[in-house]
Amino acid sequence: MSEKTNRQWRLSSRPVGMVSEANFDFVEEPIPEIGEGEYLVRNLYLSFDPAMRGWMEDRASYIPPVGIGEVMRAGTVGEVTESRHPDFAVGDRVQGLFGWQEYAVGGRGLAQGTKVPEGMPITWPLGVCGITGLTAYFGLLDLGRPEPGETVLVSGAAGATGSVVAQIAKLKGCRVVGIAGGPAKCALLTDDFGLDAAIDYKAEDVQARIAETCPDGVNIYFDNVGGPILDAALANLAQRARVVLCGGISGYNEKEPPPGPRNLMNLVIQRGRMEGFIVIDYMARFPEATAELAEWVTSGSIRHLEDVQEGIENAVQTFLRLFRGQNTGKQLLKL
Amino acid sequence: MSEKTNRQWRLSSRPVGMVSEANFDFVEEPIPEIGEGEYLVRNLYLSFDPAMRGWMEDRASYIPPVGIGEVMRAGTVGEVTESRHPDFAVGDRVQGLFGWQEYAVGGRGLAQGTKVPEGMPITWPLGVCGITGLTAYFGLLDLGRPEPGETVLVSGAAGATGSVVAQIAKLKGCRVVGIAGGPAKCALLTDDFGLDAAIDYKAEDVQARIAETCPDGVNIYFDNVGGPILDAALANLAQRARVVLCGGISGYNEKEPPPGPRNLMNLVIQRGRMEGFIVIDYMARFPEATAELAEWVTSGSIRHLEDVQEGIENAVQTFLRLFRGQNTGKQLLKL
Numbered sequence: 240m241s242e243k244t245n246r247q248w249r250l251s252s253r254p255v256g257m258v259s260e261a262n263f264d265f266v267e268e269p270i271p272e273i274g275e276g277e278y279l280v281r282n283l284y285l286s287f288d289p290a291m292r293g294w295m296e297d298r299a300s301y302i303p304p305v306g307i308g309e310v311m312r313a314g315t316v317g318e319v320t321e322s323r324h325p326d327f328a329v330g331d332r333v334q335g336l337f338g339w340q341e342y343a344v345g346g347r348g349l350a351q352g353t354k355v356p357e358g359m360p361i362t363w364p365l366g367v368c369g370i371t372g373l374t375a376y377f378g379l380l381d382l383g384r385p386e387p388g389e390t391v392l393v394s395g396a397a398g399a400t401g402s403v404v405a406q407i408a409k410l411k412g413c414r415v416v417g418i419a420g421g422p423a424k425c426a427l428l429t430d431d432f433g434l435d436a437a438i439d440y441k442a443e444d445v446q447a448r449i450a451e452t453c454p455d456g457v458n459i460y461f462d463n464v465g466g467p468i469l470d471a472a473l474a475n476l477a478q479r480a481r482v483v484l485c486g487g488i489s490g491y492n493e494k495e496p497p498p499g500p501r502n503l504m505n506l507v508i509q510r511g512r513m514e515g516f517i518v519i520d521y522m523a524r525f526p527e528a529t530a531e532l533a534e535w536v537t538s539g540s541i542r543h544l545e546d547v548q549e550g551i552e553n554a555v556q557t558f559l560r561l562f563r564g565q566n567t568g569k570q571l572l573k574l
Numbered sequence: 575m576s577e578k579t580n581r582q583w584r585l586s587s588r589p590v591g592m593v594s595e596a597n598f599d600f601v602e603e604p605i606p607e608i609g610e611g612e613y614l615v616r617n618l619y620l621s622f623d624p625a626m627r628g629w630m631e632d633r634a635s636y637i638p639p640v641g642i643g644e645v646m647r648a649g650t651v652g653e654v655t656e657s658r659h660p661d662f663a664v665g666d667r668v669q670g671l672f673g674w675q676e677y678a679v680g681g682r683g684l685a686q687g688t689k690v691p692e693g694m695p696i697t698w699p700l701g702v703c704g705i706t707g708l709t710a711y712f713g714l715l716d717l718g719r720p721e722p723g724e725t726v727l728v729s730g731a732a733g734a735t736g737s738v739v740a741q742i743a744k745l746k747g748c749r750v751v752g753i754a755g756g757p758a759k760c761a762l763l764t765d766d767f768g769l770d771a772a773i774d775y776k777a778e779d780v781q782a783r784i785a786e787t788c789p790d791g792v793n794i795y796f797d798n799v800g801g802p803i804l805d806a807a808l809a810n811l812a813q814r815a816r817v818v819l820c821g822g823i824s825g826y827n828e829k830e831p832p833p834g835p836r837n838l839m840n841l842v843i844q845r846g847r848m849e850g851f852i853v854i855d856y857m858a859r860f861p862e863a864t865a866e867l868a869e870w871v872t873s874g875s876i877r878h879l880e881d882v883q884e885g886i887e888n889a890v891q892t893f894l895r896l897f898r899g900q901n902t903g904k905q906l907l908k909l
Binding site: 300301465470484485486487490495496497498499500501502503504505506507508509510511512513514515516517520 | 635636800805819820821830831832833834835836837838839840841842843844845846847848849850851852855
């Protein structure tokens with residue numbers, strides 16, 4: 240890592256289709272000066288989430304797009320190395336939208352930042368105790384509303400959000416079936432996370448396997464992927480099923496949105512509900528949820544997996560791991 | 575009408591794609607004998623609903639499929655001409671699933687039947703005070719939950735259910751935009767039903783016109799059609815929008831379900847909810863709803879339109895009017 244300069248990835252063009260390094264400039268700049276009320280952060284870990292693909296698009300959404308020429312926005316954790324902010328001192332561990340760079344100015348714009356809770360491992364705020372875990376928590380508990388004995392189906396079940404959804408559902412007394420790619424991830428689901436069954440979408444007929452592993456139908460489907468897997472889940476709904484739409488990674492790099500599920504009208508026959516959400520709407524309840532998640536991880540009720548790559552120069556390649564299905568658990572990059 | 579025989583339409587084969595007369599046998603049988611606890615009904619009006627297309631398919635649903643060789647199931651109203659049932663007397667006006675035929679046995683199987691309320695025009699139980707109006711009532715009020723000032727978009731707005739949805743939404747203080755086919759239906763929506771705008775899906779760019787007529791987005795979309803119109807509505811959702819899935823007539827005669835909406839992921843960005851329902855689940859509340867609907871029609875708050883064709887021999891052709899978009903209001907056949 241350079242000690243004198245700040246290496247950054249700046250968005251240089253809006254991706255059409257799959258993201259590539261050609262959409263970014265990798266630049267080296269002086270470490271920024273901080274003003275009154277600001278602080279300097281040295282990033283230690285960058286967080287990668289599928290939703291960041293949406294931030295690269297020039298369209299209105301729940302958060303403004305990243306501007307051309309701006310450092311790519313990302314959640315990170317780091318350490319305060321200088322401060323002119325009353326609430327942050329040198330040495331504080333902080334989390335915030337500090338972006339794909341080695342150093343960032345905190346206390347400015349979207350990069351206000353907050354401290355990492357005392358005693359919490361520094362990467363947790365990016366994963367199980369951050370947006371990822373909170374998305375799992377509110378999506379499953381508030382929208383899905385699992386009841387003991389119900390069958391919960393989760394796609395992207397070896398991913399950051401899916402793995403937490405699956406394990407919370409087990410804690411709530413549900414039968415849980417996970418969908419993931421490849422035998423290693425499927426073994427993780429059943430052997431390590433204790434799920435009742437796993438479906439390998441790369442090797443198996445997903446719709447047939449859902450029917451087989453969920454013989455009474457799916458009460459809650461937590462969808463992280465969209466596309467044909469969503470369609471297969473819709474074909475297997477139980478009455479009054481809840482479909483929680485968390486994201487549609489399968490379509491994020493398509494030039495136009497792919498066709499939706501053919502089995503949508505099963506929502507009528509089964510009186511089903513499909514609902515989307517954005518976790519930032521639950522911000523007021525983040526403290527209670529974070530505390531409960533941290534307790535579950537600390538007590539061993541939930542296993543928190545991280546996939547840690549290294550080196551700021553690998554940021555784009557690390558991001559692409561999400562779309563190639565290469566990550567197991569939360570995708571991070573250590574600087 | 576034959577006085578001595580009973581002309582019937584019996585399902586002879588399961589339609590693949592669009593229904594045609596070739597899927598039925600038009601037969602003439604003796605008027606049936608009734609047993610103890612049964613009564614004989616002379617059908618006066620047959621009711622036609624898009625959902626009947628689903629009953630012709632050999633698949634599990636909320637009601638068993640019509641068997642090959644059986645009289646086509648349909649809601650009807652009629653008059654009791656013989657009775658060995660303690661609750662029904664000759665001359666009583668009745669409604670029930672008495673099918674595409676001139677005479678039916680009541681008090682048997684799915685054809686239990688009930689009396690038409692005293693003083694109610696005989697066709698109302700098939701339309702605004704029957705399944706059609708009840709579907710509009712519960713779908714809009716229970717799933718859509720309209721608030722004054724919200725924007726409600728309704729497809730099939732000149733149809734039996736859509737026209738009632740649109741008018742109830744106006745009663746509840748909403749801005750209402752209707753989608754229908756052709757200038758005559760669109761004029762009906764704005765001039766007779768008092769809607770705020772109408773969109774002619776046969777002549778206009780539906781998505782652009784929704785954006786234009788619903789500048790703050792769509793709070794409630796009541797979907798009677800599915801397909802590209804559902805997609806166009808999804809592209810124009812307001813935050814926390816509710817999409818009420820009533821049916822998908824555009825796909826009912828397709829050999830396989832058509833692809834779903836590309837804009838489904840807007841449910842995530844807008845935190846929207848899409849929900850299907852089957853009106854029979856609300857049976858316990860039918861009396862209150864029917865009473866309120868009857869009051870609205872009687873007081874002139876809701877206009878009830880009927881499209882009345884004639885002659886049992888025209889049953890299949892009358893059914894097809896629904897899929898050709900030819901009906902305005904409730905499609906009936908007078909015998």
